[in-house]
Each structure stands twice: as structure tokens, then as C-alpha cells.
Amino acid sequence: MSIEILIFGAGAIGAFYGSRLAFNNDVNVSVICRSNYNAVKSNGFSVESPQYGDYKWMPTRTFSKPTEAQKAGVNWDYVVVSTKALPDVNDDSELLQGLISKGTAIVLIQNGLGVEEPYMKRFPEAIVLSAVTICSAAQPNHGHIKHNRWTRINSGPYPENSAEATRRNELFNNYLVKGGVKDASAYSAEKMQLLRWHKIAINAAMNPSSVLSGGTDNASMALDPDMYAHLKGVMEEIFEVAPKVTGKPFPKDFATAEQILNSTKKNPSGSKPSMQIDWAEGKKMELEVILGNPIRLAREKGYEMPRLHSMYALLKAAQRNREENSKPKL
Ligand SMILES: NC(=O)c1ccc[n+]([C@@H]2O[C@H](COP(=O)([O-])OP(=O)(O)OC[C@H]3O[C@@H](n4cnc5c(N)ncnc54)[C@H](OP(=O)(O)O)[C@@H]3O)[C@@H](O)[C@H]2O)c1
Incomplete structure (x- = not known):
């Protein structure tokens, strides 16, 4: 069958x-x-x-x-x-x-x-x-x-x-x-959740930063020294908090922030994160699962992620403003 x-x-x-x-x-x-x-x-x-x-x-x-x-x-x-x-x-x-x-x-x-x-x-x-x-x-x-x-x-x-x-x-x-x-x-279930947190570190760094910087592509963000420092800071914020939230260390074979960003630098394909593509097309962004939920899961255990929170607040407001501006004026 x-x-x-x-x-x-x-x-x-x-x-x-x-x-x-x-x-x-x-x-x-x-x-x-x-x-x-x-x-x-x-x-x-x-x-x-x-x-x-x-x-x-x-x-x-x-x-x-x-x-x-x-x-x-x-x-x-x-x-x-x-x-x-x-x-x-x-x-x-x-x-x-x-x-x-x-x-x-x-x-x-x-x-x-x-x-x-x-x-x-x-x-x-x-x-x-x-x-x-x-x-x-x-x-x-x-x-x-x-x-x-x-x-x-x-x-x-x-x-x-x-x-x-x-x-x-x-x-x-x-x-x-x-x-x-x-x-x-x-x-396994445990390794899968750690992998989700690891992938979130990439998504939560690259996606919002591209939108907030006016649509910068992945390689250009990693090549710009100030953007590099910002992206590394976001990833490390998550890499520090995730093991505390899950109670488990990241496996040794998961890439570090430097490794991720160095590999991004080497791919100058002009590709942009999906959140930027959604924003440019006037679509809703996956803000809650990429930023909101990690912030809330960490906060439930008593940890703050201020870099993530800043980007979440700014993008939520940008999305809300755009929706309000696109409503027909009575
Ligand atoms: N694309 C990538 O390279 C990539 C890479 C890694 C992870 N992801 C993740 O994978 C997930 C899917 O992304 P994607 O890029 O494949 O998105 P996508 O191309 O927009 O595909 C989503 C599909 O779901 C359909 N859909 C949404 N609501 C539906 C409903 N109620 N009934 C029937 N169909 C419905 C959409 O239809 P409409 O076209 O009508 O909206 C669209 O065809 C996301 O979480 C994304 O972050 C994507």
C-alpha cells in the first residue's frame, strides 16, 4: 500500500x-x-x-x-x-x-x-x-x-x-x-530544539537587519564592519541564552557566529533574507516565530535578549504603521 x-x-x-x-x-x-x-x-x-x-x-x-x-x-x-x-x-x-x-x-x-x-x-x-x-x-x-x-x-x-x-x-x-x-x-527531540535555536540565531540576526537597513543583502551585511559586529552580537546573544533556556549545551559541531558570518561573506550572490522579500512585497513578516517567541521563551526563564527585543519592537511598529497607512481614509 x-x-x-x-x-x-x-x-x-x-x-x-x-x-x-x-x-x-x-x-x-x-x-x-x-x-x-x-x-x-x-x-x-x-x-x-x-x-x-x-x-x-x-x-x-x-x-x-x-x-x-x-x-x-x-x-x-x-x-x-x-x-x-x-x-x-x-x-x-x-x-x-x-x-x-x-x-x-x-x-x-x-x-x-x-x-x-x-x-x-x-x-x-x-x-x-x-x-x-x-x-x-x-x-x-x-x-x-x-x-x-x-x-x-x-x-x-x-x-x-x-x-x-x-x-x-x-x-x-x-x-x-x-x-x-x-x-x-x-x-532526537532535544537536538532538534537546539537546532531550532541555532537556526533562529541566523534568522533573527539576518532577517530583521536586512529590513531595518533598507534591504541589504546577506553578504553585504556580513562584509560591512559595523553590520558584522551587530549580527555577531545578535547571534551571540542567542547562543548564550538558548542553552540556559533549554538546559542543554549546543552540540560541538554547530557553527559559531564567526563561522556563519565568514561563510556568508563568501557568497556574494545578492540573496536577501525572506523577511526582507516579504516586507518588499507588502506581506506580513514571520516576526512572532523568529523574534517574539524566542524573546518570550527566554523571558519565561528569567532571561532578556535586548538586541532581539529592539529589532522586534521596531519591526512590529513598522509593520503596524504600514498597515494603518494602507487603510482607506474615510
Ligand atoms: N523559501 C526558502 O528558501 C526557505 C528556506 C528555509 C526556511 N523557509 C521557511 O519555510 C516556510 C515556508 O516558506 P516558503 O518560502 O515556502 O513560503 P511560500 O513560498 O510563501 O509558501 C507558503 C505557501 O503556503 C500557502 N498557504 C498559506 N496559507 C495557506 C492556506 N490557508 N491554504 C493553502 N495554502 C496556504 C501560500 O499560498 P499563497 O501563495 O496563496 O500565499 C504559499 O503557497 C517558512 O516558515 C519559511 O521561513 C523558507
Whole structure:
């Protein structure tokens, strides 16, 4: 019998990893689309990648919304959530009601901290797997996925390592590896949360700083001595607080702030962080999961992160001002 995987949020990341999972003969991959529904329903996805070449992918089923997916009556083995994590806009877990059964594993491939909680609370009978990816992908037009570089993806059970969650996590990881994603690896629940904090250090430094500096690209930020000092300060603030919040030290093989920034300096591709791209397109930024939740999780344990807090306050106000200015004047 085939494994049934449903991708909720078939944008850059969801469609890219969905297309790789679909290379397994015993896996059916279906998608819930939104604005790209008509294009994907008619022609599927075309994926362009320097690593995998150019290929087409027609999902097993293409749905226009979650309620349509419910009507298909499939028992989903995995529901992959790859929407932007915007808890201040919408609780996406609510939209999955009717799609999750006892045997379903929900895989969250999203940036940020605290993204798992709403799913765990709403679906206590399901398995929740938390995943983080280092990847650069975009959907420049509907149904066209441009994979630029990197395919590192790690996933782990949340919140703890039950035998069944560990087994399902390893199975999912094997499907990625068999789909050609060589850098996929299964982590324990504890290591996964440390990795989330580590990734947050990169995101919380690069993303807000690009927006606040008027759209500076990653390499230019790392090459500017004052920006370098600022980015290193943000990363180190998180690297200092995270082990205190989680009660665990970072593994020795996780990169230091200097290593991250030196590698960023060497990639003058002009690439900009996703938050800057969202801001430039007038979209909501993932402020709560990248800045707000880390600040709150640290504060619950008695720690402050003043550099993060400054950027959070400034960007929240900028976003609020823009929304208010865009309302029609009566
Ligand atoms: N792109 C990257 O290179 C990258 C790298 C690492 C991590 N990430 C993280 O991965 C996550 C996904 O990012 P992404 O870049 O793939 O975002 P994206 O391209 O915007 O894809 C998200 C998709 O979810 C869809 N969606 C949102 N709400 C929906 C709903 N209610 N029903 C159906 N579809 C819905 C969006 O549809 P619409 O187009 O209609 O809004 C969009 O197609 C984020 O947390 C991001 O930070 C991204």
C-alpha cells in the first residue's frame, strides 16, 4: 500500500520537498494550494534546480483548500505544514481539522520557535514532527519552483522521543533521502530544539537587519564592519541564552557566529533574507516565530535578549504603521 503525504502550503519549500518525496514509487504526494491552485491543477509544478536539473512534478491530487482535501476521504500518513508561520494572522492548525487522524504524523517545515505548540494542543492524538531546513528556494510565478541551493533538512519528534514518533520520523527522513535529499537527517527531540535555536540565531540576526537597513543583502551585511559586529552580537546573544533556556549545551559541531558570518561573506550572490522579500512585497513578516517567541521563551526563564527585543519592537511598529497607512481614509 502507498504512503499518503499531504502538503499544506505548497509554495517554495512545500513544493520543492514534495517533489523530492514523490520520487519514491511507494509514496503518493498530494498538495493543498491557494493562489497557485489553477496553475498547479492544470500543469503541476516545474522545478528548476542547479542540483537536480529541471523537471516536472504532477502531484497525486491537487486541492484548492483544506475542506476539499477532507472530501477525498484519504487517511493521511503525513501532513507536511509548509505555510509561512504567522500566528498573529492565523492559527493554521485550525484549518487542518478533519485531516488528522490517530496515525497521522504532522511535519512542520517552518522557521522559528514555538511553531509546534498549536498543532500539539489541537491534535493530541497525532504525532508531531518538527523540521528545519537550510535551503534557498522561491516560487517566482505560480507553479514554478526555483531551487537555488542547499538541501539540508533535519527533523525530530516533538516534544519528546516516543518510540512511534522516532520510527515515523526516521521513515520520513528515509523517504527524503531516497528522493535524493542527501543532507536529510533524523534528530532526537532535544537536538532538534537546539537546532531550532541555532537556526533562529541566523534568522533573527539576518532577517530583521536586512529590513531595518533598507534591504541589504546577506553578504553585504556580513562584509560591512559595523553590520558584522551587530549580527555577531545578535547571534551571540542567542547562543548564550538558548542553552540556559533549554538546559542543554549546543552540540560541538554547530557553527559559531564567526563561522556563519565568514561563510556568508563568501557568497556574494545578492540573496536577501525572506523577511526582507516579504516586507518588499507588502506581506506580513514571520516576526512572532523568529523574534517574539524566542524573546518570550527566554523571558519565561528569567532571561532578556535586548538586541532581539529592539529589532522586534521596531519591526512590529513598522509593520503596524504600514498597515494603518494602507487603510482607506474615510
Ligand atoms: N523559501 C526558502 O528558501 C526557505 C528556506 C528555509 C526556511 N523557509 C521557511 O519555510 C516556510 C515556508 O516558506 P516558503 O518560502 O515556502 O513560503 P511560500 O513560498 O510563501 O509558501 C507558503 C505557501 O503556503 C500557502 N498557504 C498559506 N496559507 C495557506 C492556506 N490557508 N491554504 C493553502 N495554502 C496556504 C501560500 O499560498 P499563497 O501563495 O496563496 O500565499 C504559499 O503557497 C517558512 O516558515 C519559511 O521561513 C523558507
